[in-house]
Amino acid sequence: MAxxxxxxxxxxxxxxxxxxxxxxxxxxxxxxxxELVALSGPSGTGKTTFLHLIAGILAxxxxxxxxxxxxxxxxxxxxxxxxxxxxxxxxxxxxNLLQGFTCLENVLLGMSFGPGADPVRARSLLNRVGLRDRLxxxxxxxxxxxxxxxxxxxxxxxxxxxxxxxxxxxNLDPANAAQALALIRELCAEEGSALLLVSHDPSVLxxxxxxxxxxxxxxxxxxxxxx
Amino acid sequence: MTLLLLVRRSLRQHLLSTVVTALSLAMAGGLLMSVWVVxxxxxxxxxxxxxxxxxxxxxxxxxxxxxxxxxFHLEASPGNVAFADFQTLSSNRAVALxxxxxxxxxxxxxxxxxxxxxxxxxxxxxxxxxxxxxGGGRWFEDGYREAVVGSFVxxxxxxxxxxxxxxxxxxxxxxxxxxxxxxxxxxxxEPSNTPADRVLWIPLAGLQNMSGHAAATASDVSAVLVKLRxxxxxxxxxxxxxxxxxxxxxxxxxxxxxxxxxxxxxxxDQVLELVAYLVALxxxxxxxxxxxxxxxxxxRDLAILRALGARRSTVFASIILEAASIAALGMVLAxxxxxxxLGAVAAVIRAQTGVVLDPWAWDPVLVIAPLALVxxxxxxxxxxxxxxxxxxxxxxLAPES
Numbered sequence: 204m205a206x207x208x209x210x211x212x213x214x215x216x217x218x219x220x221x222x223x224x225x226x227x228x229x230x231x232x233x234x235x236x237x238e239l240v241a242l243s244g245p246s247g248t249g250k251t252t253f254l255h256l257i258a259g260i261l262a263x264x265x266x267x268x269x270x271x272x273x274x275x276x277x278x279x280x281x282x283x284x285x286x287x288x289x290x291x292x293x294x295x296x297x298x299n300l301l302q303g304f305t306c307l308e309n310v311l312l313g314m315s316f317g318p319g320a321d322p323v324r325a326r327s328l329l330n331r332v333g334l335r336d337r338l339x340x341x342x343x344x345x346x347x348x349x350x351x352x353x354x355x356x357x358x359x360x361x362x363x364x365x366x367x368x369x370x371x372x373x374n375l376d377p378a379n380a381a382q383a384l385a386l387i388r389e390l391c392a393e394e395g396s397a398l399l400l401v402s403h404d405p406s407v408l409x410x411x412x413x414x415x416x417x418x419x420x421x422x423x424x425x426x427x428x429x430x
Numbered sequence: 431m432t433l434l435l436l437v438r439r440s441l442r443q444h445l446l447s448t449v450v451t452a453l454s455l456a457m458a459g460g461l462l463m464s465v466w467v468v469x470x471x472x473x474x475x476x477x478x479x480x481x482x483x484x485x486x487x488x489x490x491x492x493x494x495x496x497x498x499x500x501x502f503h504l505e506a507s508p509g510n511v512a513f514a515d516f517q518t519l520s521s522n523r524a525v526a527l528x529x530x531x532x533x534x535x536x537x538x539x540x541x542x543x544x545x546x547x548x549x550x551x552x553x554x555x556x557x558x559x560x561x562x563x564x565g566g567g568r569w570f571e572d573g574y575r576e577a578v579v580g581s582f583v584x585x586x587x588x589x590x591x592x593x594x595x596x597x598x599x600x601x602x603x604x605x606x607x608x609x610x611x612x613x614x615x616x617x618x619x620e621p622s623n624t625p626a627d628r629v630l631w632i633p634l635a636g637l638q639n640m641s642g643h644a645a646a647t648a649s650d651v652s653a654v655l656v657k658l659r660x661x662x663x664x665x666x667x668x669x670x671x672x673x674x675x676x677x678x679x680x681x682x683x684x685x686x687x688x689x690x691x692x693x694x695x696x697x698x699d700q701v702l703e704l705v706a707y708l709v710a711l712x713x714x715x716x717x718x719x720x721x722x723x724x725x726x727x728x729x730r731d732l733a734i735l736r737a738l739g740a741r742r743s744t745v746f747a748s749i750i751l752e753a754a755s756i757a758a759l760g761m762v763l764a765x766x767x768x769x770x771x772l773g774a775v776a777a778v779i780r781a782q783t784g785v786v787l788d789p790w791a792w793d794p795v796l797v798i799a800p801l802a803l804v805x806x807x808x809x810x811x812x813x814x815x816x817x818x819x820x821x822x823x824x825x826x827l828a829p830e831s
Contacts, residue, residue, distance in 0.1 A: 243472070244602065252824075255824050255827075257824075258737070260737060260823045260824050280742065281741050281742075282735070282738065284739050284741045284742075285739070287737070287738070287739040288738065288739020288740075289739070291739075293738070294738055295737075299730075299734045299737070299827060300734075301731055301734055301735075302731075303439040303440070303442070303731070304435075304439055308435065308439075310434075312432065312735075312738065314736045314738075315432040316432070316735075316738055316739035316740050316741075317739055322431070333828070353463075357738075360523070378632075388568050400659075417582045
């Protein structure tokens, strides 16, 4: 059974001049449990919007997203929050760490909205990503590569069934990017999490056996839409 | 736990505005509690001072002035009472005890009051409490230039038994108007927390016959303190002196007379209370403004929290809790401020009247006012919380690719 199944998902935005701009128009997409998939697409093809729709951060105009057996459209907002906290781990291009919180607290906070804060697991994950001696550091005290590793630990902390990674190496130098990518793949494999990674970087995409092109999936981008 | 962590970190991140806002709330809370407690304690304590006496007889005039002069040693005497009037009153069967007092002199600004020794031996300093001397002293003897000094005066002027002093004429200190008569202190009163603590007591005849006082009124007294046998007696004497007579004033019942004082000061209480409420409103406004303004800088953090799975209600609650926490912090400071304000006010009231307020006495307002202000603070957080509640997640996360 597919972990994630998308049917006829459409999302449009209204532009400042009043036009309706279609951004996502995906007739079908499936992702199985534990599967690692890279989604390619140049800027403006709606990659982030697509991930936000899957995560329930945005609601689609029409279509169906079934995640872990739940139709996202039928869930209340609180229900979608719950799914996001328990089923999804999100890695952002800009890391999105909370600046007022230490590394350990960033991970614990991510856990607290899901099954509950588990300091032992949080420490173990930070140890796993090589930040054993940076637990009490604030994000501003870390390098960008280290910040991304905290973000990876946070995304994996709740043992999510699905990890969404939005250009996770976009802000890193090639060496750090390779390390981060390897780490994400390893951790997803260890936790049995499926990974849906979007990137426009060919070297990143090359690391994945299954690659999809959002430009091909997404009819909206072919019609000239997309963000 | 998550909420507390969020709130704690947010308060720390906005430390300056947190402290300034908490201080403004502390000011409101401290002021509100102080006004309330001073008002309540002052009324109770002033009224309590009259408990040892039922009435005061004095010259025709305002009852309040008479009571303030005779019992609280404030204000000028409204006039004199002939000694014969005192004798007539004291022989009245309705009267249990009548003690004359005479005023008109001071020592370095503290009042000298002439009276009879039986003020100390037969009357009470306060209800259920006799006058007592600090060890080693004795009461003055009528007819001698001797004095018993109140504890506050003794402490302030460093007086002790065996010391001497020369009174000054008038109720206000004027160094050019010193009498020749010299008095020896025979005793110092134990603190009674009453206006008696601020007085130098000398024999009635001593004050009446002080060098330079008018010989024609030498036998007059300023007022007569009265203890009645019953409430009916008060009505009889009220009829006799106030309604049928026109020479003297019989101030009775004292509680009612003193109530006039607080009625007259009521506007002042109300102004202070109004100021405290306004400060509270301004402080609540500053809570609102402080958190509301900080939201612009926190939009991304809030969006991240939501992206991690925090519910809208969690975000809403964290803002409300943050506002309430600022108010709670303010209330901790408010108790300290209250102690400082009340300590200062109590010192002034004690110095001016001898009446002692207790800053540490329990009063429900010490809990009710802080609770109300914490609730007000939490309410001030509602608008920012609504804004945070509606914070769009996708728009405030990282720039889209």
